Amino acid sequence: MTDQNRWLVLVIVSGALFLIVIDMTVLYTALPTLTLALGATASEKLWIVNAYPLVVAGLLPGLGTLGDRLGHKQMFMAGLLVFGAASLGAAFAPSPAVLIAWRVVLAVGAAMMMPATLSIIRITFTDDKERSFAIGIWAAVASGGAALGPVVGGVLLEYFWWGSVFLINVPVVLLAFIAGALLLATRPGDPDRPWDLVASVQIMVGLVGIIYAVKEMSKRDPSLAMAALTFMAGVASLFLFVRRQRTSAAPLIDFSLFSNPNFSSGVATALVASGALIGVELVFSQRLQLVLGYSPLEAGLLILPIPLAAFVAGPLTGLALPYIATSRILSGSLLLTALALGLFLLTRHGAPAIWIAPLAAMGFGIGAAMTAASSAIMLSAPAERAGMAASVEEVSYELGGALGIALLGSLLSILYTRALVIPDGIEISARARDSLDEALILSANLDSDDAARIAALARDAFDHAFAGVVGTAIVCLCLVTVLVWHISRKRP
Numbered sequence: 186m187t188d189q190n191r192w193l194v195l196v197i198v199s200g201a202l203f204l205i206v207i208d209m210t211v212l213y214t215a216l217p218t219l220t221l222a223l224g225a226t227a228s229e230k231l232w233i234v235n236a237y238p239l240v241v242a243g244l245l246p247g248l249g250t251l252g253d254r255l256g257h258k259q260m261f262m263a264g265l266l267v268f269g270a271a272s273l274g275a276a277f278a279p280s281p282a283v284l285i286a287w288r289v290v291l292a293v294g295a296a297m298m299m300p301a302t303l304s305i306i307r308i309t310f311t312d313d314k315e316r317s318f319a320i321g322i323w324a325a326v327a328s329g330g331a332a333l334g335p336v337v338g339g340v341l342l343e344y345f346w347w348g349s350v351f352l353i354n355v356p357v358v359l360l361a362f363i364a365g366a367l368l369l370a371t372r373p374g375d376p377d378r379p380w381d382l383v384a385s386v387q388i389m390v391g392l393v394g395i396i397y398a399v400k401e402m403s404k405r406d407p408s409l410a411m412a413a414l415t416f417m418a419g420v421a422s423l424f425l426f427v428r429r430q431r432t433s434a435a436p437l438i439d440f441s442l443f444s445n446p447n448f449s450s451g452v453a454t455a456l457v458a459s460g461a462l463i464g465v466e467l468v469f470s471q472r473l474q475l476v477l478g479y480s481p482l483e484a485g486l487l488i489l490p491i492p493l494a495a496f497v498a499g500p501l502t503g504l505a506l507p508y509i510a511t512s513r514i515l516s517g518s519l520l521l522t523a524l525a526l527g528l529f530l531l532t533r534h535g536a537p538a539i540w541i542a543p544l545a546a547m548g549f550g551i552g553a554a555m556t557a558a559s560s561a562i563m564l565s566a567p568a569e570r571a572g573m574a575a576s577v578e579e580v581s582y583e584l585g586g587a588l589g590i591a592l593l594g595s596l597l598s599i600l601y602t603r604a605l606v607i608p609d610g611i612e613i614s615a616r617a618r619d620s621l622d623e624a625l626i627l628s629a630n631l632d633s634d635d636a637a638r639i640a641a642l643a644r645d646a647f648d649h650a651f652a653g654v655v656g657t658a659i660v661c662l663c664l665v666t667v668l669v670w671h672i673s674r675k676r677p
Contacts, residue, residue, distance in 0.1 A: 191309050196304040203330045205295040210334030211350045213470035214481040219347045229281040238587040240292035243392045245580045246437040247385030248296045257301040258369045264297030269358035276348035321503015324556035325496050333472045333492035339485025387426035394419025396591045451561030454515045455581035457665040458554040461658045465590030476644045491548035498552030512559040512673030522550030523662035530655050593654050600614045600650035
């Protein structure tokens with residue numbers, strides 16, 4: 186690879202990253218259509234969305250380190266093939282269970298590629314200013330792509346069936362594979378670097394166990410025993426993982442890096458910024474369609490200010506990083522996002538044109554936060570640990586997204602269930618209290634007056650739950666803003 190090709194390399198890895206992150210949110214506008222087509226329950230619906238980021242987060246530490254051992258190009262190319270095959274399978278899934286299974290395979294391919302994308306940038310760009318700008322582009326694609334997912338889903342559903350949101354990945358994967366084979370430099374990995382399969386399984390079991398417990402508790406009739414059992418299994422597995430890493434000569438995650446204020450601030454920012462973006466977009470896209478009656482395309486276009494602003498914020502922040510303290514950008518961008526969400530919450534009942542400014546400010550804040558966080562994490566680790574640092578950075582994003590879906594999505598279900606009161610005299614299944622989708626489907630079997638009454642009550646309950654979810658996201662952003670500011674004061 187010649188030095189002039191470094192920008193083409195950035196295009197290749199950014200294109201692959203775009204596919205990875207867009208698949209976290211592309212189902213948001215497709216979810217009502219998909220739920221109806223496959224007959225998915227409220228629980229299956231959440232797992233269809235959450236299986237992908239959760240499995241990616243669990244696999245990233247192990248596969249990031251494996252990339253250091255085998256070579257980042259090799260992992261990237263193999264991940265493309267897995268991702269393309271899984272996209273094809275998911276597009277034609279006949280049932281919710283099969284779709285969830287293909288989403289898991291899709292996550293395996295994404296976890297193989299994602300650390301490699303940032304590691305390749307870290308190694309390819311040797312000039313500090315160019316590297317900061319390249320990381321800014323990467324972060325803009327990460328935040329903007331995730332935010333753009335509902336828009337892409339809305340456009341595709343306007344003309345095609347729900348499986349098209351996966352099928353569109355296949356030609357892009359083929360192009361990226363051919364370009365990667367021709368342009369990416371083949372650098373040997375470190376064959377002496379050990380790969381800890383046991384630790385990879387431990388962190389996967391830990392994350393899945395805790396998230397499963399959260400989802401179980403959000404059900405209308407949760408099994409307390411199952412929730413407690415899976416939560417304890419998850420916590421125990423994560424405890425064993427941390428203990429194993431602290432005594433390992435070659436850990437998947439080097440916890441000593443967290444003593445660096447820039448590194449720990451970057452991780453905290455990545456977690457909450459990704460969680461706020463993914464969680465809020467999930468509930469916002471459903472509100473637009475199920476409460477306000479917009480089509481998937483219209484809902485996607487109304488979300489468009491978020492990704493557009495995020496795409497702008499990434500490169501601008503990358504250019505500013507050499508001149509402005511990272512801690513100031515981290516705390517300032519988080520505070521901007523919280524204020525923007527607060528303004529959106531106050532104006533949510535107004536005309537859509539009023540939402541443009543707060544949604545754009547939110548997108549800009551998220552884009553700036555992710556860029557600064559990526560730079561802080563990657564530049565706090567030595568070059569030979571680029572894969573490990575990249576995996577930590579991306580675990581922060583994916584785990585933040587998974588927690589955003591699980592916690593905010595579960596909170597939405599809990600608040601909706603409590604807010605919806607079925608009037609006496611109306612005979613409707615208790616499943617109407619599980620989700621707005623099911624309430625609208627079940628109410629179609631009632632006479633017109635009762636159906637209209639149930640639909641109005643369900644939409645009102647969802648709107649109250651939506652306000653609670655956005656308010657919770659604002660509180661989390663404010664708390665982490667204070668935390669990042671406090672950590673920055675410890676900087677030598």
